[in-house]
Amino acid sequence: MLGMLRGLWQYRSFIGSSIKNEFIARFARSRLGGLWMIIHPLAQVAIYALILSNVLAAKLPGIDNKYAYALYLMAGMLAWNLFSEIVSRCLTIFIENGNLMKKMRFPRIALPVIVVGSCLLNNLLLFVAVLAVFAILGHEPTMQMLWLIPMTLAVVALAVGLGLVLGILNVFLRDIGQVVPIVLQVLFWFTPIVYSVNIIPEGLRGMLIYNPLYPLVVSYQSIMVYGTSPSLQDALFAFTLAFCLMALGLFLFRRAAPEMVDSL
Structure with missing residues (x-):
């Protein structure tokens, strides 16, 4: 572990420049540039809000705001977008950079x-946009939002651990890359993001404990929407779950790194 940290510190300039270059290249020749990282998820929130707000708004007790459902939805999407982006990109990161791993x-x-650095930058921009929307809708931030710092670390740890495991497996078994997007869709709808836990029948709520993202x-919704x-x-x-999974991912990465280069 110390060797990994030492190597990361020695190559910190390489990591920083890679994040910067990736951000620039992603929006090259785009008039709106990085705004697209904000527009896409907010557009998705707007679509869900327009379609489902009349159905679910009445089922969100404890929020004194007529835009309660939109607020609830944005809080959940903030956590989900960070998680899903890290997992999706880690899934193919070794395959996409196979030549780089062989030559450098x-x-x-x-x-x-x-x-992770690139995804956190995206998420930070989205968070600023969400705060602006919250202010426009009359929902002021509270000091409880400081809880988002450790909760974001937990989301990153969970996503990195799962992403590393799946990314390593995908190198040796390419079917993993086809299955994971489907599983992520199922996980999205199995997580109370576009609906409230209150609408789930009592007999089925116990199944949510098997969802690591729940x-x-x-927590994001409690902090951002309810101010608690x-x-x-x-x-x-x-x-506990997030950091155990990250430890597992790092362990498998250390063991499989040499074999991955040969397979790529």
């Missing part, structure tokens, strides 16, 4: 770190 000598762990999304601290039990469970 650098710590391979730098690749997922670059992904406590994180609920997340459940300490949910937060502890989320942190």
